[in-house]
Amino acid sequence: MEAPTGHDALVLGTPEAIVLDGANAVMSDPRAHFPRAQLSLGLAGVALVVGLLFLRRRPRALALLLALSAIPGLVQVLSARADAPGRRAELAGAIHVTLDDLQAKAPWPGPVRVVHEEDDVLFPLVRYAVPTRPPIEGPAVELEAYAGPLGAGCAIDGVSGHVVCGAKP
Secondary structure, three states: OOOOOHHOHHHHHHHHHHHHHHHHHHHHOOOOOOOOOOHHHHHHHHHHHHHHHHHHHOOOOOHHHHHHHHHHHHHHHHHHHHHHHOHHHHHHHHHHHHHHHHEEEEEOOEEEEEEEEEOOOHHHHHHHHHHOOOOOOOOOOEEOOOOOOOOEEEEEEEOOEEEEEEEOO
16 A cells, blocks of 8 residues: 555545644644645536526425535545544554554553654654653663555564664655
């Protein structure tokens, strides 16, 4: 599985995109793009026009207008996103695999020093699993987090002895 890039990274259809978007939202970093914006805006515009036409003839058409304009959002939330109700088990599984592997190599609680981190998919999970705390004195597990998809795993680097999560270049 490859990390999403370009337009794919902006669509919330993969577990990686959901993790990244959640991390960005916590940091108040707005999304650069709304997934399928043209389709959603087009459908909402058609619903508005149809609703206004019906509203002239039938004042109760306002409920129809609201229902039609909600369809694009419902499609996104209920089926297209990686955290849609039917896909939550897949998302949770991908996150658990990564966190369990990290816990096996760099147990928490325990002294873990993050020596390299990239702002990518694994970064928010590493920050969640190994939260920022005061500098560590003495021996500690040294951790490197690189770009990579969920499930990329962690391994102990034979040269440096660091725990490396993600795809080290």
